[in-house]
Amino acid sequence: MITERAMLxxxxxxxxxxxxxxxxxxxxxxxxxxxxxxxxRYNKQLLRGADRLxxxxxxxxxxxxxxxxxxxxxxxxxFRLLPSNFYFDLxxxxxxxxxxxxQGVESFLRVYPQYIEQVRPELNGxxxxxxxxxxxxxxxxxxxxxxxxxxxxxxxxRVQMSAEEQAxxxxxxxxxxxxxxMRGTEDLWKRLREVVAHMVxxxxxxxxxxxxxxxxxxxxxxxxxxRLNVNGDADLNxxxxxxxxxxxxxxxxxxxxxxxxxxTTAADAxxxxxxxxxxxxxxxxxxxxxxxxxxxxxxMSAYMETPAAA
Numbered sequence: 001m002i003t004e005r006a007m008l009x010x011x012x013x014x015x016x017x018x019x020x021x022x023x024x025x026x027x028x029x030x031x032x033x034x035x036x037x038x039x040x041r042y043n044k045q046l047l048r049g050a051d052r053l054x055x056x057x058x059x060x061x062x063x064x065x066x067x068x069x070x071x072x073x074x075x076x077x078x079f080r081l082l083p084s085n086f087y088f089d090l091x092x093x094x095x096x097x098x099x100x101x102x103q104g105v106e107s108f109l110r111v112y113p114q115y116i117e118q119v120r121p122e123l124n125g126x127x128x129x130x131x132x133x134x135x136x137x138x139x140x141x142x143x144x145x146x147x148x149x150x151x152x153x154x155x156x157x158r159v160q161m162s163a164e165e166q167a168x169x170x171x172x173x174x175x176x177x178x179x180x181x182m183r184g185t186e187d188l189w190k191r192l193r194e195v196v197a198h199m200v201x202x203x204x205x206x207x208x209x210x211x212x213x214x215x216x217x218x219x220x221x222x223x224x225x226x227r228l229n230v231n232g233d234a235d236l237n238x239x240x241x242x243x244x245x246x247x248x249x250x251x252x253x254x255x256x257x258x259x260x261x262x263x264t265t266a267a268d269a270x271x272x273x274x275x276x277x278x279x280x281x282x283x284x285x286x287x288x289x290x291x292x293x294x295x296x297x298x299x300m301s302a303y304m305e306t307p308a309a310a
Contacts, residue, residue: 018050
């Protein structure tokens with residue numbers, strides 16, 4: 001059961017924006033131009049050059065990037081599908097992230113008064129002491145929180161209603177779960193196709209500059225894809241293995257130095273993209289049960305132009 005293979009997870013990160021809506025200036029500007037007071041708003045940047053705050057924003061981006069890498073789309077409410085075999089990895093990394101985030105907050109708060117004095121002359125007449133929370137209040141505006149929930153199941157529905165109505169609601173819950181699982185599998189196909197197609201595009205341009213990530217991004221994805229493939233899509237696992245053995249044997253530097261190696265790797269990558277497209281088209285013609293059938297192909301129609309081989 002999917003409820004045993006995966007769960008729902010959401011990461012909530014809060015950071016003080018250091019931006020303040022100045023109502024007085026907004027009113028003054030509107031009055032000067034004879035405009036309605038709701039025509040615009042003036043937002044003040046309360047801090048400038050606050051590198052410690054920028055470091056926290058960077059860390060928040062790293063947390064989100066890691067979280068999105070090991071999870072799949074689920075809902076519009078911020079929850080994503082977390083395969084059970086990533087649970088302990090996520091918990092360990094989040095402990096590290098949270099510790100680093102807390103240290104970053106304290107580091108920022110230590111120099112917070114200096115940042116205020118630094119920006120005071122820049123804001124000049126726009127400076128307001130009351131715009132700046134004290135350290136204790138400001139600390140509450142930062143946080144990292146991981147939320148874990150079980151995947152809903154129609155059999156878990158417990159409300160007093162008629163048997164017919166309960167069966168209907170149960171079917172709707174299970175249908176929504178299947179739809180969400182389909183989105184997750186679709187996301188894996190899209191990720192895999194995009195990273196290989198990107199390799200084709202770069203390698204087919206002899207003068208293009210590419211970095212080590214051209215290969216490492218592919219390798220990183222095919223390494224974790226089988227663990228993300230909670231639906232057990234055999235074709236996804238097969239392509240991951242094929243890509244690993246065909247496209248990840250050489251570094252980006254090797255591909256850049258050796259023209260023949262670059263051209264043959266580009267051709268191999270293009271063939272794999274074409275083969276992936278062919279699998280999805282065949283699923284459209286002969287729908288398979290479950291969330292990896294024709295709907296995936298239909299939703300990915302924008303990605304289905306096969307790159308030309310070198």
